Amino acid sequence: MVKEKTFAFFLGCLMPNRYPAIEKATKFVMKKLGYEILDMEKAGCCPAPGVFRSFNKVDWMVAAARNLCIAEKLDSDILTVCNGCFGTLQEVNKHLKQNEEHRIMVNEKLQLLGDYEFKGTINVRHIGEVLGYEIGPWGIDDMIVRKVNARAAVHYGCHFLKPTRIREIESSEGPTIIEEYIEALGVQSVRFKEQLTCCGAGGGLKAYSGDASMTIFGEKMRNIDEVKPDFILDICPFCHLQFETGQDYLNKNKECNYDYPVIHISQLTAYCMGMDQEFVGLQYQLMGKNYIFGEKEMKKEQEVV
Amino acid sequence: MSDIKEEHKEFMTDEDFDQDFFKNIERRSNIWKCIQCGTCTASCESGRWTALKTRSIVRKVVLGDLSVLDDPDIWLCTTCYQCYERCPRDVRPTDVIMELRNYATQRGNISPNHRAVVGYLKNTGHGVPINDEIRQRRIELGLEELPPTLFKFKEEGDDEDLKNFEKYMFDLPPVKEKEEETGGE
Ligand code: SF4
Ligand code: SF4
Numbered sequence: 001m002v003k004e005k006t007f008a009f010f011l012g013c014l015m016p017n018r019y020p021a022i023e024k025a026t027k028f029v030m031k032k033l034g035y036e037i038l039d040m041e042k043a044g045c046c047p048a049p050g051v052f053r054s055f056n057k058v059d060w061m062v063a064a065a066r067n068l069c070i071a072e073k074l075d076s077d078i079l080t081v082c083n084g085c086f087g088t089l090q091e092v093n094k095h096l097k098q099n100e101e102h103r104i105m106v107n108e109k110l111q112l113l114g115d116y117e118f119k120g121t122i123n124v125r126h127i128g129e130v131l132g133y134e135i136g137p138w139g140i141d142d143m144i145v146r147k148v149n150a151r152a153a154v155h156y157g158c159h160f161l162k163p164t165r166i167r168e169i170e171s172s173e174g175p176t177i178i179e180e181y182i183e184a185l186g187v188q189s190v191r192f193k194e195q196l197t198c199c200g201a202g203g204g205l206k207a208y209s210g211d212a213s214m215t216i217f218g219e220k221m222r223n224i225d226e227v228k229p230d231f232i233l234d235i236c237p238f239c240h241l242q243f244e245t246g247q248d249y250l251n252k253n254k255e256c257n258y259d260y261p262v263i264h265i266s267q268l269t270a271y272c273m274g275m276d277q278e279f280v281g282l283q284y285q286l287m288g289k290n291y292i293f294g295e296k297e298m299k300k301e302q303e304v305v
Numbered sequence: 306m307s308d309i310k311e312e313h314k315e316f317m318t319d320e321d322f323d324q325d326f327f328k329n330i331e332r333r334s335n336i337w338k339c340i341q342c343g344t345c346t347a348s349c350e351s352g353r354w355t356a357l358k359t360r361s362i363v364r365k366v367v368l369g370d371l372s373v374l375d376d377p378d379i380w381l382c383t384t385c386y387q388c389y390e391r392c393p394r395d396v397r398p399t400d401v402i403m404e405l406r407n408y409a410t411q412r413g414n415i416s417p418n419h420r421a422v423v424g425y426l427k428n429t430g431h432g433v434p435i436n437d438e439i440r441q442r443r444i445e446l447g448l449e450e451l452p453p454t455l456f457k458f459k460e461e462g463d464d465e466d467l468k469n470f471e472k473y474m475f476d477l478p479p480v481k482e483k484e485e486e487t488g489g490e
Contacts, residue, residue, distance in 0.1 A: 013433040016452035020443045023452070042466055044430035044455045050384050051422050051432065052475065054406035055415065059474045112473045114466050162386035163399075172390055198350045203384035205351065207418040212381055215354045284442055 002122055006036040007079035008071035013045050014237035021281025025270035026081050032273050040070045046088040051204040062109045064092035069116040081127045081266055083236035087159030090124040091166055128160055128235040129169055132177040137184035144272040147186025153229040154178050154189045157239045158198050185272045193223040201242035217246040231261040240264055244286045261288025330404045338394040339363050345388035345398045357381040359388050359398050374409045413481040427471040430455030
């Protein structure tokens with residue numbers, strides 16, 4: 001049995017190495033919510049489901065299993081804040097639990113890497129689903145100290161919900177989990193065209209062909225710009241990177257003039273739970289540096305009719 | 306663009322290549338069930354902008370046309386899973402493309418940028434390694450300067466795991482000569 005109210009916190013690459021403010025915010029939120037957060041010592045890249053799975057699917061599974069073993073030793077479910085890490089770890093975990101042939105194969109190779117054996121004792125969770133379902137809009141309401149009065153363009157990304165047969169969270173064609181959750185934080189989700197499409201970064205495309213990736217992203221931004229949200233809300237540091245560097249690229253190369261702050265669900269939640277804006281970290285980001293979070297803040301009490 | 310007739314004409318064999326490959330793909334992704342309905346192409350979030358034609362890639366695999374492994378288009382998929390979700394025959398085209406990329410990689414068809422990412426992984430344990438600016442930022446935020454991942458342990462002199470990782474994982478074939486000449490991307 002895994003420990004209750006405890007998570008092995010899987011950092012991945014982009015969050016600790018590019019957006020540490022998301023790490024700060026996630027730890028803040030989970031501790032306030034009463035969870036114990038454990039370090040996963042010697043964890044590595046998940047490895048990313050787009051690039052590394054493309055090169056060698058077996059090694060991809062072995063490297064993922066190594067990370068899973070670290071959490072198994074801690075008797076804790078894994079928490080990730082990234083669609084890519086979730087995609088890899090959740091899928092490999094589920095697959096190796098079900099497929100004995102692959103489990104034996106992976107375990108053989110794992111021995112080469114150190115003292116690791118995949119046992120299949122834990123689950124892998126994504127912050128979007130922990131906040132959206134486990135805590136829920138009903139639960140977070142008691143935990144926040146302020147609400148942000150804002151309109152957000154919500155970006156789900158791809159690997160949080162898809163493939164639905166593996167993730168088993170919600171329909172990928174009309175999800176509402178994030179919208180319902182952020183409504184409790186005073187944030188209204190504004191619908192925009194093709195809301196559920198990819199940001200264009202995945203599958204190794206950002207590295208393989210920056211042009212193609214930016215063309216896909218360009219359409220995304222045009223559709224978002226039509227509804228003029230206060231910020232873009234995501235649940236994945238890789239989408240986060242795409243929205244940040246992508247806006248910058250379009251401004252410099254395609255005569256655009258975007259400045260939408262990009263905010264991860266952990267950052268938003270942490271702010272509403274009382275973390276100072278300085279730790280939300282917008283000053284470190286490329287876009288929306290001057291955005292004052294909660295400028296139009298609602299007092300919680302005012303909400304109660 | 307190629308229609309199906311043409312694909313038949315260009316049916317290829319490749320003696321030095323593991324013919325097991327199509328059987329593997331079949332087992333993992335129901336490839337023979339494809340009815341060429343085009344739902345995958347119509348749903349493709351990359352294909353609306355790029356040359357990627359998912360239906361035609363699936364067709365080539367069914368026909369045993371190995372040229373698909375040298376087709377740069379298979380690297381344009383973003384793994385958005387839209388085709389996977391919507392395919393009425395459960396072919397799971399995303400998985401097919403992933404499988405094709407594995408075989409393409411074995412043939413040395415791997416972009417220099419992707420090679421670089423593999424290098425970072427072997428060196429630091431991260432596909433995206435940390436840099437000085439972020440180390441500083443982490444301190445400002447009140448986090449440890451280095452996250453407790455493989456890289457931190459390497460810095461502290463405990464690099465056994467990473468060494469094994471480098472030795473045994475993600476071995477890539479040497480750079481193709483053609484690639485060297487043109488310098489790639
Ligand atoms: S959607 Fe499925 S059945 Fe239709 S062409 Fe694509 S792979 Fe074949
Ligand atoms: S997973 Fe790849 S092939 Fe399928 S719709 Fe998305 S980009 Fe196209």
